[in-house]
Amino acid sequence: MKIGYVRVSRSEQTHALQVAALESAGCGRIFSDTISGARAIRPGFSALLDHLRPGDEVVVWKMDRLARSLVGVISMINQIAEKEASIVSLTEPGINTTGPHGKLILHVLGAVAEYELGLIRERTRAGLEQARLRNAKLGRPRKISAGQSDMIVKSITNGQLTQAEAARRFEVSPMTIQRLMARSTNAST
Incomplete structure (x- = not known):
């Protein structure tokens, strides 16, 4: 058929x-x-x-x-x-x-497709290695700067902001704020 x-x-x-x-x-x-x-x-x-x-x-x-x-x-x-x-x-x-x-x-x-994939992987690895040698930052850029992170942690710890309020104010997801708080807790212990 x-x-x-x-x-x-x-x-x-x-x-x-x-x-x-x-x-x-x-x-x-x-x-x-x-x-x-x-x-x-x-x-x-x-x-x-x-x-x-x-x-x-x-x-x-x-x-x-x-x-x-x-x-x-x-x-x-x-x-x-x-x-x-x-x-x-x-x-x-x-x-x-x-x-x-x-x-x-x-x-x-x-x-040919398998060969093409191999070439792409090879070029990607080479590009990442070159970036590491130049000390380039890899990955997605952070939405919150280090200064903003400190301000958010202090504001939430002092009770001036809730995590939800901080997320809205800095236009990030609540999960971003939760991870930020978890990192600050781990850093202080």
Whole structure:
């Protein structure tokens, strides 16, 4: 059975072009998502996987409708393959896992994706190491300065402010204030 999958990123976009192409290709059922390609959890794709039976053929308009990155596409293709189903792209004729040529292309793409991930990790590690050597501060910047932290701790300890009031006044979450208070308690013991 041919089963279609369509995805658009935003609600102001439409599935119409993709749906028309999949219906013309003979898809009996079409699953859809309106969600960013970077999102891992997709209700429509999950429903498609639940519906798949061995021998089914998943049809997409373009492979980028599956995911934004090559790694994401390969991951989703593997999920489809685990269900013993194949995948066909209507606009990319070389991608058709029902035959040996399409499987070969996907394996090559998978190897390229793995290589790309390795390069990204390598560059990230090198960049972090260089930043450490320069004594650069890594991570997210603090929302509260050291001076503000001292003032908040004193105000809460003296009873001038509650933790909730401090959070509102300094425009941070209550959890930020709780962590600040915990750090000051640990530092004084």
